[in-house]
Amino acid sequence: MPAVILAFSAGLWLVVLTPAAAQTADQGEAVFSAKCAACHTIGGGTLVGPDLDGVSTRRDTAWLTRWIAEPDLMLEEGDPIAVDMLAEFNDIPMPNLSLTDLEVASLVAYMDAQSGAAPGVDPDPVQPVAGPIQPNAATGKSLFEGSNRFDNGGPACLACHSIAGIGALGGGALGPDLTGAYGKFGEAGMASILATTPFETMSPIFDDHPLTDEEQVHLSLFLSQAAVSKRTAASVGQLALLGMAGAAFLLLGMQFLWRRRLREVRRPMVARSRARIERFKQAEDERRGSTPGTEGR
Structure with missing residues (x-):
């Protein structure tokens, strides 16, 4: 029992x-x-x-x-x-x-x-959509910069990220520079990131404004080309000129403020000096007026 x-x-x-x-x-x-x-x-x-x-x-x-x-x-x-x-x-x-x-x-x-579990069919990683979509790096660049808006209303990548080949200033600084991102994650990894935007700073923004399949393909191609590019000498020169112009503007502004400050400091000093001179003259005149016979002798 x-x-x-x-x-x-x-x-x-x-x-x-x-x-x-x-x-x-x-x-x-x-x-x-x-x-x-x-x-x-x-x-x-x-x-x-x-x-x-x-x-x-x-x-x-x-x-x-x-x-x-x-x-x-x-x-x-x-x-x-x-x-x-x-x-x-x-x-x-x-x-x-x-x-x-x-x-x-x-x-x-x-x-x-x-x-x-018994081995089965391996799940396929997220891949760029094949078929009629033809990747276009120029379209990806315009999406990255924001000159071509995302269909679901998400912000342009340039608002938070920088990358080679998009001008002297290079974009935002909230997120990392994406010049080497494609080389780091590879084709499958980049496709997965663009499809799901898994990072903590991206999820709150793109969960409600996901990228379309076409946008993912165009951006992926643009990022793959940026991974092998570098900032041009012209853009580096532009950055240097902008830096020099900013420094010159800062120096001129400091000089203007300093001169104005000096004038404000000098004005009361000059006024006090003139007042002392006037008082001295008045004292001399009073002294001479009180002894008229001295000048006659």
């Missing part, structure tokens, strides 16, 4: 546990698609971050759970695995996605399930 009870209990445990585990893995797949697929694949190759195929067998569950939950703190603490991965993947840190405990657990369960 005890054996029967034990078998019944074990069967009941499996019936209860298996659907829950499957549900958690399904939830993890949804979270992965929404928040992880921009930088990672599972069996599809490296994008911005590593391929996560078999990650559950390579990393301890506790380490993986904490890394998903708070990668920024682990990097700050100098975790050796985290530091090595940062160096391996172009010093691009994994952002803290502010996931709930349930989302973290579901992601771990999903990756466990994928690691133990």
Whole structure:
């Protein structure tokens, strides 16, 4: 009888546990698609971050759970695995996605399930759209600069980024210079970034104003050409001239303000000197007037 009870209990445990585990893995797949697929694949190759195929067998569950939950703190603490991965993947840190405990657990369960699953068809990384779209670097440049507006109303790339080949001033400074971005991320990585805009400063802007497939293709080609270009001597000369002009303007402004300040300082000094001279003359006149006989002698 005890054996029967034990078998019944074990069967009941499996019936209860298996659907829950499957549900958690399904939830993890949804979270992965929404928040992880921009930088990672599972069996599809490296994008911005590593391929996560078999990650559950390579990393301890506790380490993986904490890394998903708070990668920024682990990097700050100098975790050796985290530091090595940062160096391996172009010093691009994994952002803290502010996931709930349930989302973290579901992601771990999903990756466990994928690691133990039979090999299947590898998911394709995000690629520039093929077909009738013909990439055009000039169109990509105009989109980057803002002379050609994005269809969904997003801001021009130039507002936050600079890049070679777009004039002397080069663009904004909020985001990084994108001259070498294509060389760093590669074709698949750049396509993924343009399609999903995964970075923390980009997501709030482009989640509601995504780039169209055509815009992604044009921008990708423009960025690929910028990756092998350099700022021209003419643009460097223009920057130097602008710097010299700014310095000259600053010096002239300082001279004007200084001269005005000197006038303001000199004016009361001159007035006081003249007042002293006038008082001295009056005192002399009074002294001479009080002794008229002295001049007659």
